Amino acid sequence: MFDWNWAFTWEILPRLIHATGNTLIAAGAGYAIALVLGLILALAQRSQYRALTFLVREFVEFIRSTPLLLQIFFVFYVGPQFGIRLSPWASGMIAIGLHYSCYLSEVYRGGIESVPRGQWEAATALNMTMLQTYRRVVIPQAIPSALAGMGNYLVGIFKDTPMLSVIGVAELIHTANAIGSENYRFLEPYTMVGLIFLAISLPAAGLIRVFESYVRRKLGM
Amino acid sequence: MTIFEFVGQYWPRLLSGTGVTVTQFLAATALGIAISLAMGLLRLSHSMMLRGFAVTYIEIFRGTSLLVQLYWIFFVLPLFGITVEKFTAGYMAVGMNIGAYGAELVRGGILAVPKGQWEAALAINMSAAKRMWRIILPQALVNMLPPWGNLMIELLKGTALVSLISVTDLMFEAKQINGTTFLSAQVFGVALIIYYILARFMLTPFMRWLERFMARKMGRA
Numbered sequence: 001m002f003d004w005n006w007a008f009t010w011e012i013l014p015r016l017i018h019a020t021g022n023t024l025i026a027a028g029a030g031y032a033i034a035l036v037l038g039l040i041l042a043l044a045q046r047s048q049y050r051a052l053t054f055l056v057r058e059f060v061e062f063i064r065s066t067p068l069l070l071q072i073f074f075v076f077y078v079g080p081q082f083g084i085r086l087s088p089w090a091s092g093m094i095a096i097g098l099h100y101s102c103y104l105s106e107v108y109r110g111g112i113e114s115v116p117r118g119q120w121e122a123a124t125a126l127n128m129t130m131l132q133t134y135r136r137v138v139i140p141q142a143i144p145s146a147l148a149g150m151g152n153y154l155v156g157i158f159k160d161t162p163m164l165s166v167i168g169v170a171e172l173i174h175t176a177n178a179i180g181s182e183n184y185r186f187l188e189p190y191t192m193v194g195l196i197f198l199a200i201s202l203p204a205a206g207l208i209r210v211f212e213s214y215v216r217r218k219l220g221m
Numbered sequence: 222m223t224i225f226e227f228v229g230q231y232w233p234r235l236l237s238g239t240g241v242t243v244t245q246f247l248a249a250t251a252l253g254i255a256i257s258l259a260m261g262l263l264r265l266s267h268s269m270m271l272r273g274f275a276v277t278y279i280e281i282f283r284g285t286s287l288l289v290q291l292y293w294i295f296f297v298l299p300l301f302g303i304t305v306e307k308f309t310a311g312y313m314a315v316g317m318n319i320g321a322y323g324a325e326l327v328r329g330g331i332l333a334v335p336k337g338q339w340e341a342a343l344a345i346n347m348s349a350a351k352r353m354w355r356i357i358l359p360q361a362l363v364n365m366l367p368p369w370g371n372l373m374i375e376l377l378k379g380t381a382l383v384s385l386i387s388v389t390d391l392m393f394e395a396k397q398i399n400g401t402t403f404l405s406a407q408v409f410g411v412a413l414i415i416y417y418i419l420a421r422f423m424l425t426p427f428m429r430w431l432e433r434f435m436a437r438k439m440g441r442a
Contacts, residue, residue, distance in 0.1 A: 070413055081406055
């Protein structure tokens with residue numbers, strides 16, 4: 001079909017699979033950062049200090065409404081201006097982790113707010129500390145309603161990793177670019193990259209839905 | 222160089238870049254809305270083939286990255302004899318990508334219209350097309366406007382990617398200026414602020430206004 005070269009496809013497949021590994025590592029590491037940082041941002045927005053709440057809120061809005069691509073460039077190029085040299089991987093992970101932590105903080109916030117007020121009051125009545133209230137009452141109930149959003153952003157971060165190619169992280173698109181310009185053939189590498197993305201993100205979305213209903217069942221909801 | 226001197230010197234290029242970004246945004250929005258409507262309606266069609274077509278489109282565009290789609294349209298389509306100019310390829314990719322997400326919103330919005338409305342339209346002998354156009358879609362539009370606000374911000378952020386196929390948008394100009402001056406903090410900082418202003422102080426208020434306007438039109442406010 002359309003001059004598709006199967007021999008060439010098989011030849012480049014190992015390189016693409018290797019790059020898929022890098023893509024998955026980037027997505028996983030970025031997501032891990034986002035999960036932790038997102039929780040911090042969500043809790044900071046619930047603090048009693050108005051100034052802190054306001055600042056964090058504005059920060060989250062700022063990051064969410066500006067392009068990730070620009071943020072990646074910012075982190076990568078601004079560091080050296082002030083004498084901080086970051087590798088492409090490090091700056092990529094910072095940028096993508098930070099970007100998605102803002103999205104995740106909104107998911108956490110929604111989850112926490114979905115816990116009925118009575119639960120908080122009951123925890124206070126039982127003389128629980130703040131930490132106990134969060135750990136034993138609020139968070140377990142917040143998780144089910146947050147899971148769908150968390151899953152969506154896991155797939156989202158995976159699909160945004162190609163932007164890391166612009167600072168030279170050797171993920172899928174970066175590799176496809178390299179293969180394309182070495183061989184003057186773009187049809188196979190770019191199409192294969194598209195298919196690899198589909199082959200991972202579609203089952204992942206399905207698995208997340210299964211996992212979500214499993215957790216709901218486990219928590220008796 | 223302070224940020225003010227910087228803006229004073231480079232504002233013409235930043236402004237022209239912003240102009241291109243806004244044009245890309247508007248073109249992609251028009252295309253995105255058209256595709257959302259078409260695919261959202263096809264997704265609800267009785268014909269299994271039409272439904273299958275819409276589902277395939279939506280899954281392909283939501284399952285892969287915007288960057289992959291952009292490269293595919295720009296580098297691979299010419300191999301099939303369809304050469305698209307970079308400006309067109311840019312808003313086509315962004316619009317087609319957003320269209321897939323929008324289609325799900327259209328579908329959800331239509332399904333949220335109460336069943337009684339369908340029945341009433343049937344009772345007064347409206348044709349299917351007229352029922353959709355005059356009764357269902359206007360109400361669906363009000364239902365789906367709030368999530369469209371978020372999608373429009375995603376769209377604006379998505380247009381930054383067209384810089385990677387050398388469309389001279391704001392992101393591209395920022396990259397070029399950075400390449401010649403190495404004033405990374407200034408140039409990327411200013412670009413971030415411009416994107417933020419576009420999203421937060423123009424797009425968001427406009428969508429809020431549109432929500433209120435539509436609600437009033439529908440006699441719901």
